[in-house]
Amino acid sequence: MKARIILLLIALLANGIIVFAQNTGSIKGELKSSDGHPAAYVTLTLTNLGKSVKSNEQGKYSFNKLAPGTYTIKMTAIGVNSQSKEVTVNPGEEVELNFALTESNQVLKDVIINANKSKYTTTEPSTTLRINEPLIEAPQNIQVVTSQAISDQQIISMSDGLIRNVSGAVRLEHWGDLYTNITMRGSQIQAFRNGFNVVASYWGPLTEDMSIVDHIEFVKGPSSFMLANGDPSGLYNVVTKKPTGQTKGEFSATLGSFDLYRSSLDLDGKLSKDGKLLYRLNVAGQTKGSHRPYEYNNRYTIAPVLSYQLSDNTKLTAEYTLQNAKMTEVGSYYVFATDGYAILPVDFTMTNPGLPATKINDHSAFITLEHRIDDNWKLTAQGAYFKYTQQGMSSWPSSVAENGGIVRNVGIWDAESEMSLGQVFLNGNIYTGSVRHRILAGLDMGKKNYMADWGQSHDLDTAGGEFNIYAPTYGYPNNGYPSFDRSQPLSQRAVAAGGLMDQRYNSFYAQDELGFLDGSLRVTLAGRYTYVSQSAWGASPDEAKHFTPRLGISYSVLKNLSVYGVYDQAFTPQSGIIYSGEAVKPLTGNNIEFGLKQDWFDGKWNSTLSIYQITKQNELTADPERPNSQYSIVVGEKVAKGFEFDIRGEIVSGFNVVANYAYTDSKVTETAPGVTAIAVGDVIPGFSKHTANGWLNYKIQKGRLEGIGFSGGFTWLGDRATDTWSVGLQKLPNYFKLDGGLFYENKKFKIMANAFNVLDKYLYSGSYYEWLNAYYWQTEAPRNYRLSINYKF
Incomplete structure (x- = not known):
């Protein structure tokens, strides 16, 4: 019976991938500063759908598989005048819509740096959490502790007061600074690092030093999209620092x-x-x-x-x-x-x-x-x-x-x-x-x-x-x-x-x-x-x-x-x-x-x-x-x-x-x-x-x-x-x-x-x-x- 369910699920997914309508369109374009340089990491939002993307390093963006209709795209960035443009998408049509920013490339670089600076909130999960959607749309309670919160509280390791940033998290026996052992919703939660379950024994991994940590994602309750097996109380995922492309x-x-x-x-x-x-x-x-x-x-x-x-x-x-x-x-x-x-x-x-x-x-x-x-x-x-x-x-x-x-x-x-x-x-x-x-x-x-x-x-x-x-x-x-x-x-x-x-x-x-x-x-x-x-x-x-x-x-x-x-x-x-x-x-x-x-x-x-x-x-x-x-x-x-x-x-x-x-x-x-x-x-x-x-x-x-x-x-x-x-x-x-x-x-x-x-x-x-x-x-x-x-x- 279980095998039939799996085969049926796979068949449904395959069918969804192969059979989809051809009557959708797309909007693509690029963003440039006034001196012609690509404007990277600028946010564009389809206000009708509440869907946002960021321009890539070449200043390009795209919204794909859009139903026919009229859309409003809003461009926003710190220090830049926001712009809104209306565009109509017809079946099978690819519409090109470009934006020109008035700032110089150097000012825009400062904007990019400031825009990516961690504060106390984030709207997107890390890639290692697998779910490709804004956190507000995910049917799960996911709380993210940002690097700015960690820095402001002078937290130097996972066992150093970090759990104050998440509701319901406590520690039973602290084990000093050896193991973190966080409990939530009545049980010990699983420890993850970059999307991998790193619990090898009852005592958990060595506490991560905060020098390597970019942010930490707390996923409450069972998380089948992450856990092959584990306690239903939840998990925390330590996301380590990666290169940003900025010197x-x-x-x-x-x-x-x-x-x-x-x-x-x-x-x-x-x-x-x-x-x-x-x-x-x-x-x-x-x-x-x-x-x-x-x-x-x-x-x-x-x-x-x-x-x-x-x-x-x-x-x-x-x-x-x-x-x-x-x-x-x-x-x-x-x-x-x-x-x-x-x-x-x-x-x-x-x-x-x-x-x-x-x-x-x-x-x-x-x-x-x-x-x-x-x-x-x-x-x-x-x-x-x-x-x-x-x-x-x-x-x-x-x-x-x-x-x-x-x-x-x-x-x-x-x-x-x-x-x-x-x-x-x-x-x-x-x-x-x-x-x-x-x-x-x-x-x-x-x-x-x-x-x-x-x-x-x-x-x-x-x-x-x-x-x-x-x-x-x-x-x-x-x-x-x-x-x-x-x-x-x-x-x-x-x-x-x-x-x-x-x-x-x-x-x-x-x-x-x-x-x-x-x-x-x-x-x-x-x-x-x-x-x-x-x-x-x-x-x-x-x-x-x-x-x-x-x-x-x-x-x-x-x-x-x-x-x-x-x-x-x-x-x-x-x-x-x-x-x-x-x-x-x-x-x-x-x-x-x-x-x-x-x-x-x-x-x-x-x-x-x-x-x-x-x-x-x-x-x-x-x-x-x-x-x-x-x-x-x-x-x-x-x-x-x-x-x-x-x-x-x-x-x-x-x-x-x-x-x-x-x-x-x-x-x-x-x-x-x-x-x-x-x-x-x-x-x-x-x-x-x-x-x-x-x-x-x-x-x-x-x-x-x-x-x-x-x-x-x-x-x-x-x-x-x-x-x-x-x-x-x-x-x-x-x-x-x-x-x-x-x-x-x-x-x-x-x-x-x-x-x-x-x-x-x-x-x-x-x-x-x-x-x-x-x-x-x-x-x-x-x-x-x-x-x-x-x-x-």
Whole structure:
């Protein structure tokens, strides 16, 4: 039956491609400045349809497959007088319509640079998100965090406060700056980079340094157009910096509290006179301490990118990134006590000086071929290779006593991850009569392997010589430092420790978005077929095959106002070991969502409101009766539901805002037979019922104080359910953090000073571990400061 559905879908798409009416026309032309130079990247809009394009590097543009009729084309660009022209298109006719701008070429170059400068909003998704349509028309809640927002908030890595820019995003256990682990809509979302799922294990990829990041796309709910398999809560896609064709550079230096010293360099330009061979090079380095003694996080990043225009229609891009980290052992930031949360000073630590560093090398390479077949069809092929190596350890206590005595333990954590990933997808626009078809079809394939040795451990303290949290000493530990045996290759040690995980997948996806009523009404019909084989903890591989349908509808009530609804499914096989020995079934989930999107004042700012319900069956979670072990249990059925509201953009000239609120509720609705540790109605950890964020940035536009500005923001988490099940025990309190700063900026120079946790609150996250009969928590930094200087050249 599934095969028939796939064949039928393919046949329908093929029929749509082959059979389309010949009674459509097109409008083409070029834009030139008054001195005859091509005017590139200028926006032209068909006001009748609300459809926009930008002129290419040769100043040319086109609107294709237009129904016969009269259209108005409006040309707009910053610093240029807008123009509107009316044109009539007859069946089968190609109309030429040119525009002449009054500015000189040099002025126009400045216009182009300013027009492409990132602010707080964007109207189009990246190519790696695959969907070839404006964000306001997509039947999905997609939020984009721009490079300007990242810069204004002095964010230096994925784990550095970035999630304040997206409604409903929280982090459970922070894992320091090692892994990001973002949860949304009640579950951990998938991590993507340039369109590839880069999750190789439960711990996710190394946090991306912001020096390589152009912007980040958060896609909420199941996303069949991206996910071969994965959690239905959503994903985030980190889009790295690429060459722009403009010769420019930027140097940045940052100083901060707790011995933060950081610098970065961004070079962008041409390697050939004809502009076909372009480059981008980003390098960054930092040393960073912590508000807790003996902790550090030193990193450097190197990221070269080359792109070559093979022909007018074909471009090849290759990029490589190395991220190197040298940091305190994983877990060093947690503290434990039996009496409750937050009973120790905010800077208290349980780690010990003299422990060896955890060292990480994270390599990634991408090669992308983009070929525009004609004005309507584009083929994209991408390949990626990831290699991650880690040599280090993690810390966790062996015992916690009521008198504060703790036996601290460190365990080896050497790991290696290797991923080879590939994808090919086709985007097209065709018409059958008056119906427009936006076609997307593609193949995804991947091979992921992760292995780790965590089979050796060492107690730093002895019975009778425990580390006491009420009278700590940090000299040579009673039981000495660990000396782990690394004489055997990691591959052999991982087998002995059960630290093996792997995944193989192949997937085909096809989508047709049908546009009715001149494109105002859009209906999406899509489906994905996936085969996955994966294993974990040394268990036998689990195989699964699944077809996931997708149905969406979006309607433009006005040019800048749309409503949408979507039904989508997600699927992923699960690997784990159930204590009873029963077989592990794949996780399946579906999402029903409705939303409202609006662009205000020609897209200067936008808003999104969405409501959703995600249902998941057969989800595995850590066995609460056997914590910190390899065992899992089947929850049964879980439902997450809520609503989200986001606003971002320039409200008035110079005043930019990011504001959002989300209500989330996630509970068990059914339990699997034999499950006693979890009951119907229990809250599933992984969310905060209320999340609210705000960030304001204002720069004075005129007068003596022109260029001076201020910014400020907050995060509030209410009714947190980000801990594990702890019936009858203390829950995490509400959370409030306030930040603010001042800056001065001109065309070349910017200086920023921000204060974080202005109110100097004791902020933390954590949970209760029943097997230790103790609470654990991780504190955030008290009031701290950063000063950055940026110079553009």
